[in-house]
Amino acid sequence: MYYSTTYLSPVGLLTLACDGESLLGLWIAGQKYHGDTILEAMVEKDNIPVFKATKNWLEKYFAGKQPAISELPLAPIGGEFRQQIWNILTEIPYGKVITYGDIAKKMAVKMNKQSMSSQAVGGAVGHNPISIIIPCHRVVGANGSLTGYAGGIATKIKLLELEGADMSSLFIPKKGTAL
Template sequence: MLYIHHYQSPLGGITMSSNGKALTGLWFDCQKQNSCSLKEEDLVDTTDHVLKETEKWLDTYFSGIAPNFMPPIFFDGTKFQETVWNLLLSIPYGEIITYGEIADKIAKVRGLDRMSAQAVGSAVSHNRIALIIPCHRVIGKNGNLTGYAAGIDKKIELLKLEGVDTIGMY
Protein backbone atom coordinates (compact mmCIF):
# COMPACT_ATOMS: atom_id res chain seq x y z
CA MET A 1 0.00 0.00 0.00
CA LEU A 2 1.20 3.48 -0.85
CA TYR A 3 0.06 6.66 0.78
CA ILE A 4 -0.06 9.77 -1.35
CA HIS A 5 -0.48 13.41 -0.51
CA HIS A 6 -0.78 16.51 -2.67
CA TYR A 7 1.12 19.68 -1.80
CA GLN A 8 0.67 23.10 -3.37
CA SER A 9 4.05 24.78 -3.84
CA PRO A 10 4.78 28.25 -5.22
CA LEU A 11 5.86 26.46 -8.43
CA GLY A 12 2.77 24.28 -8.77
CA GLY A 13 1.32 21.06 -7.44
CA ILE A 14 3.55 18.35 -6.03
CA THR A 15 2.55 14.77 -5.29
CA MET A 16 4.43 12.68 -2.76
CA SER A 17 4.15 9.01 -1.87
CA SER A 18 5.13 6.94 1.15
CA ASN A 19 5.14 3.25 2.02
CA GLY A 20 4.37 4.20 5.65
CA LYS A 21 8.02 4.00 6.68
CA ALA A 22 9.82 6.18 4.13
CA LEU A 23 9.26 8.56 1.24
CA THR A 24 9.05 6.62 -2.03
CA GLY A 25 8.34 9.44 -4.47
CA LEU A 26 8.04 13.19 -4.83
CA TRP A 27 7.35 14.89 -8.14
CA PHE A 28 5.82 17.97 -9.68
CA ASP A 29 2.38 17.16 -11.07
CA CYS A 30 3.50 18.24 -14.56
CA GLN A 31 6.25 15.59 -14.73
CA LYS A 32 5.95 12.86 -17.33
CA GLN A 33 7.23 10.07 -15.12
CA ASN A 34 6.39 8.61 -11.72
CA SER A 35 2.63 9.09 -11.37
CA CYS A 36 1.89 6.90 -14.38
CA SER A 37 3.40 3.86 -12.60
CA LEU A 38 1.07 4.13 -9.59
CA LYS A 39 -1.99 1.89 -9.57
CA GLU A 40 -5.11 3.62 -8.26
CA GLU A 41 -6.19 0.57 -6.25
CA ASP A 42 -2.88 0.60 -4.34
CA LEU A 43 -3.17 4.22 -3.20
CA VAL A 44 -4.60 5.85 -0.10
CA ASP A 45 -4.85 9.64 -0.24
CA THR A 46 -3.87 10.62 3.27
CA THR A 47 -1.02 12.09 5.23
CA ASP A 48 1.03 9.64 7.28
CA HIS A 49 3.94 10.70 9.54
CA VAL A 50 6.43 10.44 6.64
CA LEU A 51 4.32 12.68 4.41
CA LYS A 52 3.78 15.17 7.25
CA GLU A 53 7.55 15.40 7.73
CA THR A 54 8.01 15.78 3.97
CA GLU A 55 5.43 18.57 3.90
CA LYS A 56 7.33 20.33 6.70
CA TRP A 57 10.56 19.91 4.68
CA LEU A 58 8.86 21.45 1.62
CA ASP A 59 7.45 24.35 3.68
CA THR A 60 10.97 25.10 4.94
CA TYR A 61 12.54 24.75 1.49
CA PHE A 62 10.02 26.99 -0.27
CA SER A 63 10.45 29.64 2.44
CA GLY A 64 13.99 30.05 1.09
CA ILE A 65 15.72 28.24 3.95
CA ALA A 66 17.85 25.12 3.63
CA PRO A 67 16.07 22.39 5.62
CA ASN A 68 18.26 20.99 8.39
CA PHE A 69 16.36 17.70 8.59
CA MET A 70 15.48 14.95 6.15
CA PRO A 71 12.40 12.75 5.96
CA PRO A 72 13.24 9.04 5.69
CA ILE A 73 13.87 8.07 2.07
CA PHE A 74 13.39 4.70 0.36
CA PHE A 75 15.76 4.16 -2.55
CA ASP A 76 14.50 1.83 -5.26
CA GLY A 77 17.11 1.56 -7.97
CA THR A 78 20.23 -0.18 -9.12
CA LYS A 79 23.37 -0.05 -7.00
CA PHE A 80 24.83 2.53 -9.40
CA GLN A 81 21.68 4.69 -9.30
CA GLU A 82 21.69 4.61 -5.51
CA THR A 83 25.37 5.62 -5.49
CA VAL A 84 24.53 8.62 -7.68
CA TRP A 85 21.46 9.56 -5.60
CA ASN A 86 23.48 9.42 -2.38
CA LEU A 87 26.05 11.71 -3.98
CA LEU A 88 23.25 14.11 -4.97
CA LEU A 89 22.22 14.26 -1.31
CA SER A 90 25.68 15.63 -0.48
CA ILE A 91 25.35 18.65 -2.81
CA PRO A 92 24.86 21.64 -0.49
CA TYR A 93 21.84 23.92 -0.80
CA GLY A 94 22.65 26.74 -3.22
CA GLU A 95 25.50 24.92 -4.96
CA ILE A 96 25.70 23.18 -8.32
CA ILE A 97 27.78 20.35 -9.76
CA THR A 98 28.23 18.91 -13.25
CA TYR A 99 27.45 15.38 -14.38
CA GLY A 100 31.17 15.01 -15.14
CA GLU A 101 32.18 16.05 -11.62
CA ILE A 102 29.83 13.44 -10.19
CA ALA A 103 31.29 10.84 -12.57
CA ASP A 104 34.82 11.79 -11.45
CA LYS A 105 33.88 11.38 -7.77
CA ILE A 106 32.40 7.94 -8.37
CA ALA A 107 35.39 6.87 -10.47
CA LYS A 108 37.77 7.94 -7.71
CA VAL A 109 35.86 5.97 -5.06
CA ARG A 110 35.79 2.90 -7.32
CA GLY A 111 39.47 3.19 -8.22
CA LEU A 112 38.74 3.84 -11.90
CA ASP A 113 40.43 6.26 -14.27
CA ARG A 114 37.09 7.63 -15.42
CA MET A 115 33.36 7.13 -15.37
CA SER A 116 30.73 8.04 -17.94
CA ALA A 117 28.94 11.34 -17.35
CA GLN A 118 26.12 9.96 -19.52
CA ALA A 119 25.67 7.03 -17.12
CA VAL A 120 25.43 9.54 -14.28
CA GLY A 121 22.86 11.51 -16.30
CA SER A 122 20.78 8.38 -16.77
CA ALA A 123 20.84 7.66 -13.02
CA VAL A 124 19.93 11.27 -12.24
CA SER A 125 16.99 11.08 -14.66
CA HIS A 126 15.59 8.08 -12.75
CA ASN A 127 15.47 9.95 -9.43
CA ARG A 128 11.95 9.47 -8.06
CA ILE A 129 12.32 11.92 -5.18
CA ALA A 130 12.71 15.37 -6.73
CA LEU A 131 13.86 18.33 -4.64
CA ILE A 132 14.89 16.27 -1.61
CA ILE A 133 17.33 14.28 -3.75
CA PRO A 134 18.41 17.50 -5.49
CA CYS A 135 18.86 16.54 -9.13
CA HIS A 136 18.01 20.16 -10.01
CA ARG A 137 21.52 21.10 -8.77
CA VAL A 138 23.20 19.11 -11.56
CA ILE A 139 24.21 21.01 -14.70
CA GLY A 140 26.01 20.31 -17.98
CA LYS A 141 29.79 20.54 -18.38
CA ASN A 142 29.70 23.99 -19.97
CA GLY A 143 27.58 25.39 -17.16
CA ASN A 144 24.40 24.95 -19.18
CA LEU A 145 21.15 23.82 -17.65
CA THR A 146 20.21 20.44 -19.01
CA GLY A 147 17.08 18.36 -18.73
CA TYR A 148 14.82 18.31 -15.71
CA ALA A 149 11.72 16.10 -15.62
CA ALA A 150 9.53 19.00 -14.41
CA GLY A 151 10.95 21.33 -17.08
CA ILE A 152 13.90 23.69 -17.29
CA ASP A 153 11.71 26.59 -16.11
CA LYS A 154 11.17 24.83 -12.75
CA LYS A 155 14.89 24.00 -12.51
CA ILE A 156 15.72 27.69 -13.00
CA GLU A 157 13.23 28.76 -10.32
CA LEU A 158 14.53 26.18 -7.83
CA LEU A 159 18.13 27.28 -8.36
CA LYS A 160 17.13 30.95 -8.03
CA LEU A 161 15.28 30.15 -4.80
CA GLU A 162 18.55 28.69 -3.49
CA GLY A 163 20.47 31.82 -4.50
CA VAL A 164 22.25 30.36 -7.54
CA ASP A 165 23.03 32.90 -10.27
CA THR A 166 21.44 31.30 -13.32
CA ILE A 167 22.25 34.09 -15.79
CA GLY A 168 24.05 32.60 -18.76
CA MET A 169 23.00 29.03 -17.93
CA TYR A 170 20.22 28.90 -20.50
Protein backbone atom coordinates in the same frame (compact mmCIF):
# COMPACT_ATOMS: atom_id res chain seq x y z
CA MET B 1 1.30 -1.21 0.26
CA TYR B 2 2.15 2.21 -1.14
CA TYR B 3 0.46 5.50 -0.30
CA SER B 4 0.27 8.87 -2.00
CA THR B 5 -0.75 12.41 -1.22
CA THR B 6 -0.35 15.75 -2.96
CA TYR B 7 1.15 19.09 -2.02
CA LEU B 8 0.55 22.36 -3.86
CA SER B 9 3.93 24.07 -4.17
CA PRO B 10 5.24 27.21 -5.88
CA VAL B 11 6.48 24.96 -8.73
CA GLY B 12 3.19 23.11 -9.17
CA LEU B 13 1.33 20.18 -7.72
CA LEU B 14 3.65 17.61 -6.15
CA THR B 15 2.78 13.94 -5.68
CA LEU B 16 4.40 12.27 -2.68
CA ALA B 17 4.67 8.49 -2.27
CA CYS B 18 5.58 6.38 0.75
CA ASP B 19 5.45 2.86 2.13
CA GLY B 20 4.01 4.05 5.44
CA GLU B 21 7.45 4.68 6.96
CA SER B 22 9.77 6.22 4.37
CA LEU B 23 9.38 8.66 1.50
CA LEU B 24 9.75 6.78 -1.80
CA GLY B 25 8.84 9.48 -4.28
CA LEU B 26 8.19 13.15 -4.90
CA TRP B 27 7.24 14.13 -8.42
CA ILE B 28 6.25 17.45 -9.96
CA ALA B 29 3.04 17.34 -12.06
CA GLY B 30 4.00 16.63 -15.67
CA GLN B 31 7.50 15.50 -14.73
CA LYS B 32 9.19 12.94 -16.95
CA TYR B 33 9.21 9.48 -15.28
CA HIS B 34 6.42 10.58 -12.89
CA GLY B 35 5.81 7.69 -10.47
CA ASP B 36 7.80 5.18 -12.51
CA THR B 37 9.56 3.58 -9.52
CA ILE B 38 6.27 2.58 -7.85
CA LEU B 39 5.06 -0.44 -9.79
CA GLU B 40 1.89 -1.04 -7.74
CA ALA B 41 -1.20 1.09 -7.29
CA MET B 42 -0.92 3.72 -4.57
CA VAL B 43 -3.69 4.38 -2.07
CA GLU B 44 -4.32 8.06 -1.43
CA LYS B 45 -3.84 8.74 2.28
CA ASP B 46 -2.92 12.13 3.70
CA ASN B 47 -2.46 11.49 7.42
CA ILE B 48 0.77 9.49 7.40
CA PRO B 49 3.56 10.94 9.61
CA VAL B 50 6.19 10.83 6.82
CA PHE B 51 3.87 12.89 4.61
CA LYS B 52 3.38 15.44 7.40
CA ALA B 53 7.16 15.64 7.92
CA THR B 54 7.76 16.00 4.16
CA LYS B 55 5.17 18.75 3.82
CA ASN B 56 6.77 20.60 6.77
CA TRP B 57 10.17 20.20 5.08
CA LEU B 58 8.75 21.58 1.82
CA GLU B 59 7.15 24.54 3.66
CA LYS B 60 10.57 25.44 5.10
CA TYR B 61 12.31 24.93 1.74
CA PHE B 62 9.89 27.10 -0.23
CA ALA B 63 10.12 29.76 2.51
CA GLY B 64 13.82 30.07 1.63
CA LYS B 65 15.13 28.15 4.63
CA GLN B 66 17.60 25.29 4.29
CA PRO B 67 16.05 22.17 5.84
CA ALA B 68 18.43 19.23 6.11
CA ILE B 69 17.80 16.25 3.87
CA SER B 70 18.59 14.06 6.88
CA GLU B 71 15.37 15.27 8.57
CA LEU B 72 13.41 12.89 6.35
CA PRO B 73 13.45 9.08 6.05
CA LEU B 74 14.17 8.66 2.34
CA ALA B 75 14.06 5.31 0.56
CA PRO B 76 14.12 5.91 -3.21
CA ILE B 77 13.65 2.72 -5.20
CA GLY B 78 16.40 1.93 -7.68
CA GLY B 79 19.43 -0.20 -8.41
CA GLU B 80 22.79 0.15 -6.67
CA PHE B 81 24.30 2.47 -9.30
CA ARG B 82 21.35 4.85 -9.14
CA GLN B 83 21.34 4.71 -5.34
CA GLN B 84 24.99 5.77 -5.29
CA ILE B 85 24.32 8.65 -7.70
CA TRP B 86 21.32 9.81 -5.66
CA ASN B 87 23.48 9.68 -2.54
CA ILE B 88 26.02 11.97 -4.22
CA LEU B 89 23.17 14.36 -5.08
CA THR B 90 22.29 14.65 -1.39
CA GLU B 91 25.81 15.98 -0.76
CA ILE B 92 25.45 18.98 -3.11
CA PRO B 93 25.24 22.07 -0.89
CA TYR B 94 22.13 24.24 -0.93
CA GLY B 95 22.41 26.96 -3.58
CA LYS B 96 25.39 25.35 -5.33
CA VAL B 97 25.64 23.45 -8.60
CA ILE B 98 27.75 20.54 -9.75
CA THR B 99 28.26 19.10 -13.24
CA TYR B 100 27.40 15.65 -14.53
CA GLY B 101 31.14 15.24 -15.15
CA ASP B 102 31.94 16.04 -11.52
CA ILE B 103 29.50 13.36 -10.39
CA ALA B 104 31.01 10.92 -12.92
CA LYS B 105 34.46 11.55 -11.42
CA LYS B 106 33.14 10.91 -7.90
CA MET B 107 31.48 7.69 -9.07
CA ALA B 108 34.64 6.52 -10.84
CA VAL B 109 36.54 6.89 -7.56
CA LYS B 110 33.80 5.04 -5.62
CA MET B 111 33.82 2.22 -8.18
CA ASN B 112 37.63 2.13 -8.41
CA LYS B 113 37.51 2.90 -12.14
CA GLN B 114 39.59 5.26 -14.29
CA SER B 115 36.52 7.06 -15.58
CA MET B 116 32.74 6.99 -15.68
CA SER B 117 30.31 8.00 -18.40
CA SER B 118 28.60 11.34 -17.81
CA GLN B 119 25.68 9.95 -19.85
CA ALA B 120 25.25 7.06 -17.40
CA VAL B 121 25.28 9.58 -14.57
CA GLY B 122 22.75 11.73 -16.44
CA GLY B 123 20.40 8.76 -16.77
CA ALA B 124 20.53 8.08 -13.03
CA VAL B 125 20.12 11.77 -12.15
CA GLY B 126 17.15 12.07 -14.52
CA HIS B 127 15.41 9.11 -12.89
CA ASN B 128 15.73 10.51 -9.36
CA PRO B 129 12.36 9.65 -7.82
CA ILE B 130 12.52 12.21 -4.99
CA SER B 131 12.75 15.55 -6.79
CA ILE B 132 13.63 18.73 -4.91
CA ILE B 133 14.62 16.92 -1.68
CA ILE B 134 17.27 14.85 -3.47
CA PRO B 135 18.47 17.94 -5.36
CA CYS B 136 18.95 16.83 -8.96
CA HIS B 137 18.06 20.40 -9.99
CA ARG B 138 21.56 21.38 -8.79
CA VAL B 139 23.22 19.39 -11.60
CA VAL B 140 24.24 21.28 -14.75
CA GLY B 141 26.18 20.62 -17.94
CA ALA B 142 29.95 21.10 -18.02
CA ASN B 143 29.56 24.36 -19.95
CA GLY B 144 26.93 25.77 -17.57
CA SER B 145 23.97 24.49 -19.56
CA LEU B 146 20.76 24.16 -17.53
CA THR B 147 19.93 20.89 -19.23
CA GLY B 148 18.65 17.62 -17.92
CA TYR B 149 15.85 18.34 -15.45
CA ALA B 150 12.87 15.98 -15.71
CA GLY B 151 10.68 18.66 -14.08
CA GLY B 152 11.47 21.13 -16.86
CA ILE B 153 14.03 23.91 -17.29
CA ALA B 154 11.70 26.63 -15.93
CA THR B 155 11.25 24.66 -12.70
CA LYS B 156 14.99 24.04 -12.43
CA ILE B 157 15.61 27.79 -12.75
CA LYS B 158 12.92 28.58 -10.17
CA LEU B 159 14.45 26.17 -7.65
CA LEU B 160 18.01 27.43 -8.19
CA GLU B 161 16.85 31.06 -7.88
CA LEU B 162 14.95 30.20 -4.69
CA GLU B 163 18.20 28.81 -3.29
CA GLY B 164 20.12 31.92 -4.30
CA ALA B 165 22.42 30.01 -6.65
CA ASP B 166 24.85 32.05 -8.75
CA MET B 167 23.12 31.94 -12.14
CA SER B 168 25.60 34.24 -13.92
CA SER B 169 27.45 31.46 -15.78
CA LEU B 170 24.38 29.28 -16.42
CA PHE B 171 22.27 29.32 -19.56
CA ILE B 172 19.31 27.61 -21.22
CA PRO B 173 20.46 25.44 -24.11
CA LYS B 174 18.96 26.16 -27.54
CA LYS B 175 18.45 22.45 -28.18
CA GLY B 176 18.79 19.24 -26.24
CA THR B 177 17.02 16.12 -25.05
CA ALA B 178 15.78 17.52 -21.74
CA LEU B 179 14.00 20.68 -22.89
